[in-house]
Amino acid sequence: xNLRNFSGLLNLxxxxxxxxxxxxxxxxxxxxxxxxxxxxxTEGLPRxxxxxxxxxxxxxxxxxxxxxxxxxxxxxxxRYALFEKKSHCFSFPExxxxxxxxxxxxxxxxxxxxxxxxxxxxxxVERGRENGWIIYWHNRNKKSxxxxxxxxxxxxxxxxxxxxxxxxxxxxxxxxxxxxxxGSVYKEKDRIRGKASAVARIFWAKSPPENSKExxxxxxxxxxxxxFWLHRFQTEFKDNWHGKTGGGVSESHxxxxxxxxxxxxxxxxxxxxxxxxxxxxxxxxxxxxxxxLKNQSSHYGFPTGHNRPAVKxxxxxxxxxxxxxxxxxxxxxxxxxxxxxxxxANGVLNASQKKTFPIxxxxxxxxxxxxxxxxxxAASQIFPGILSTKKIGRPLPxxx
Numbered sequence: 001x002n003l004r005n006f007s008g009l010l011n012l013x014x015x016x017x018x019x020x021x022x023x024x025x026x027x028x029x030x031x032x033x034x035x036x037x038x039x040x041x042t043e044g045l046p047r048x049x050x051x052x053x054x055x056x057x058x059x060x061x062x063x064x065x066x067x068x069x070x071x072x073x074x075x076x077x078x079r080y081a082l083f084e085k086k087s088h089c090f091s092f093p094e095x096x097x098x099x100x101x102x103x104x105x106x107x108x109x110x111x112x113x114x115x116x117x118x119x120x121x122x123x124x125v126e127r128g129r130e131n132g133w134i135i136y137w138h139n140r141n142k143k144s145x146x147x148x149x150x151x152x153x154x155x156x157x158x159x160x161x162x163x164x165x166x167x168x169x170x171x172x173x174x175x176x177x178x179x180x181x182x183g184s185v186y187k188e189k190d191r192i193r194g195k196a197s198a199v200a201r202i203f204w205a206k207s208p209p210e211n212s213k214e215x216x217x218x219x220x221x222x223x224x225x226x227x228f229w230l231h232r233f234q235t236e237f238k239d240n241w242h243g244k245t246g247g248g249v250s251e252s253h254x255x256x257x258x259x260x261x262x263x264x265x266x267x268x269x270x271x272x273x274x275x276x277x278x279x280x281x282x283x284x285x286x287x288x289x290x291x292x293l294k295n296q297s298s299h300y301g302f303p304t305g306h307n308r309p310a311v312k313x314x315x316x317x318x319x320x321x322x323x324x325x326x327x328x329x330x331x332x333x334x335x336x337x338x339x340x341x342x343x344x345a346n347g348v349l350n351a352s353q354k355k356t357f358p359i360x361x362x363x364x365x366x367x368x369x370x371x372x373x374x375x376x377x378a379a380s381q382i383f384p385g386i387l388s389t390k391k392i393g394r395p396l397p398x399x400x
Contacts, residue, residue: 008046021376024075024330033071058225062195062255063301072302075330124178168298170194194297200272205286207248224252300324319344
């Protein structure tokens with residue numbers, strides 16, 4: 001080991017300590033990290049660990065390190081690496097989502113006196129003269145739409161006393177452009193930008209070894225960023241493909257914007273197939289069918305310098321929810337989407353004087369981690385700045 005390697009390992013230890021020390025609920029920590037990105041954090045780290053952090057940025061934030069807020073990155077790293085696994089467990093619904101998720105949701109809306117529209121696209125929203133909102137919409141298939149109350153035109157308007165906007169970043173930007181009333185709600189609308197992605201799904205005649213993980217994060221020079229074995233946890237593929245053929249179904253996610261722009265579909269599939277075969281050599285020559293799904297720019301990258309909008313807005317009858325909305329806790333991704341959804345729903349239920357959903361506090365760190373965090377935070381008060389990434393003064397990324 002030479003001096004350079006030793007220096008890199010010391011720097012890595014310092015960065016790990018910094019990640020543990022951060023207090024996501026402390027406004028002073030949030031203020032300090034304003035303007036810092038993950039590239040600042042990884043500067044001086046050994047090459048392997050810098051590549052690993054880059055892979056995490058793409059897999060979790062769909063962006064390059066210089067585009068991701070360091071505060072958000074470290075807060076998410078704490079949540080998913082230090083906390084007990086049972087604090088963020090997931091379950092997958094059995095059977096089709098339409099039957100097990102959407103239909104029960106619509107039924108819940110109907111029982112509470114609501115009306116459910118299906119197959120429509122909202123063009124813009126306007127503030128009512130006194131209060132409430134006016135929603136202008138059209139049917140996506142350019143045909144007449146149906147609701148619970150019967151026949152509707154192919155386009156129209158609907159009034160609502162309360163409004164919840166549950167949108168991804170790209171469609172938020174589109175709705176803001178068409179709805180001047182929302183400009184004051186999203187003050188940093190020019191920085192609300194979505195990230196495109198692609199999903200390469202391959203059906204194999206063989207399966208990976210039983211001890212293979214159902215989800216694998218890929219780093220370094222890998223082409224894809226994540227790989228899932230769908231037959232391990234989704235009933236549709238477990239029963240209809242694996243159960244009948246014995247084969248597996250892989251799904252690789254690609255978030256690198258450059259790769260998506262530069263390569264055609266066949267080129268992307270070729271690279272993904274080779275990568276899966278290289279990582280699971282037993283699958284070579286067993287590819288049966290493959291397909292590439294290109295998604296809209298619906299992912300949010302948590303860019304440096306962007307303050308996320310909150311669930312409550314300047315309007316008492318307008319609420320926001322989604323994975324990228326600030327719900328008051330250091331949650332991200334699916335957990336935050338669910339939490340902000342409950343908070344927004346409670347806002348409407350409160351206004352209607354109906355029973356609200358109970359909101360459970362986010363899980364805290366285990367006792368031994370908490371003790372270590374308190375010790376490190378106390379030490380940083382005595383020696384400020386020693387355990388924190390230095391501010392470089394690098395300009396914020398330009399808005400797209």
